[in-house]
Amino acid sequence: MSYNQQPRAVTDGLIFCIDAANPKCFNTGETTAKDLVQGFELTGANGTPSTGTHTPDTANFPAFNGLYGGIFDFNGGRGMNVEGDLGSHTSHSISMWYYKNSDGVHYFTDARNGGGTWFLSNYTNQNINYSNGLSYNFDVSYDADNSNFINRWQHMVVTSDSSGSQIFIDGTKRTPTGSNSYDEDLGVNFRIGTRFTTGNEWTGYMGPIHIYNRVLSDEEAAQNFNAFKGRFAI
Numbered sequence: 286m287s288y289n290q291q292p293r294a295v296t297d298g299l300i301f302c303i304d305a306a307n308p309k310c311f312n313t314g315e316t317t318a319k320d321l322v323q324g325f326e327l328t329g330a331n332g333t334p335s336t337g338t339h340t341p342d343t344a345n346f347p348a349f350n351g352l353y354g355g356i357f358d359f360n361g362g363r364g365m366n367v368e369g370d371l372g373s374h375t376s377h378s379i380s381m382w383y384y385k386n387s388d389g390v391h392y393f394t395d396a397r398n399g400g401g402t403w404f405l406s407n408y409t410n411q412n413i414n415y416s417n418g419l420s421y422n423f424d425v426s427y428d429a430d431n432s433n434f435i436n437r438w439q440h441m442v443v444t445s446d447s448s449g450s451q452i453f454i455d456g457t458k459r460t461p462t463g464s465n466s467y468d469e470d471l472g473v474n475f476r477i478g479t480r481f482t483t484g485n486e487w488t489g490y491m492g493p494i495h496i497y498n499r500v501l502s503d504e505e506a507a508q509n510f511n512a513f514k515g516r517f518a519i
Contacts, residue, residue: 294380294495294512295505301371301496303327306355306516313351316343318365325369333482334474335398339366345486347478353438353492354516356384357478362486364392364479370399371471371496376446378501379404380509382492382517384438388429390485397481399472404443405485406434411462415443418467419450421459438492438517442506445469451500455519456510458503471496492517 294302302321305311311318318327328341346365350358357365379394385406393404393413402416410427411420412434423433442453449464477494478487493513501509510519 294493294509295497295501298378298497298499299495300498301325301367302494303357304355304493305349305357306353306493311349311355311357313349315349316346317341318346318357320367320369323369325367327365327367327477330364330366330476330479330483330486333398334366336400336473339368339474341366345483347491350490353490357491359478359487359489359491362391362488364483364486365477367473367475367477370473371396371475372498373470373472374498375469376444376498376500377469377471378442378444378497378499380440380442380493380495380497380501380506382438382440382494382513383487384436384490384492385434385487386436386489388435389488391487392476392479392485393487395476395479395481396471398474398476399470401470401472401475402467403481413441413452415450416467418445418463418465419443419452420462421452421454422462438490438519440510440513440517440519442501442509444500444506446500453503453506453510456507456514458506
């Protein structure tokens with residue numbers, strides 16, 4: 286099935302989308318990618334630009350990998366910087382496909398260059414930890430090398446508004462440890478797969494990533510999972 290034939294992810298409220306399967310986003314040999322919603326460029330993360338000008342590091346940008354229709358290959362540790370302002374929102378959702386191939390502490394995203402919050406894997410004895418506002422383990426006892434979390438494709442949606450936050454794994458709502466609201470200031474120089482200072486970079490792969498300026502419903506979280514599960518053989 287080609288990219289254009291894939292079932293559709295939710296588009297209402299979409300403010301950012303990347304998918305290496307779409308040639309308008311990313312192609313083999315390229316060292317930048319393009320956001321499919323606002324046209325923001327993504328570059329190799331470098332240093333700590335805060336809200337200033339970011340100087341890209343082309344060697345730190347993920348490689349194009351043709352597996353699974355096209356994915357971002359972080360090859361042992363790389364990260365992306367969004368060259369644009371994703372804004373501040375009273376509510377938002379992040380929907381992402383990822384494949385983590387080692388048990389270390391690595392960043393899903395980090396918005397602290399623009400005044401926002403961090404989003405980590407295997408941090409402070411939590412498999413998934415969004416700024417301590419929401420955290421989730423795959424076992425009652427923390428296991429950084431849990432087979433439900435390592436060396437497999439997984440889809441995650443996290444949502445937040447004034448009423449709190451929620452998490453969905455592979456289309457199903459889970460019960461987190463803590464569900465506080467977290468900072469929705471995504472801002473400028475938003476990082477994917479790396480710390481805002483460039484560090485603890487992602488290992489493995491990432492597939493489609495969608496960010497919304499509203500909370501996705503349970504049905505919409507499942508829709509985003511179902512839209513791509515065949516591609517990733519879930």
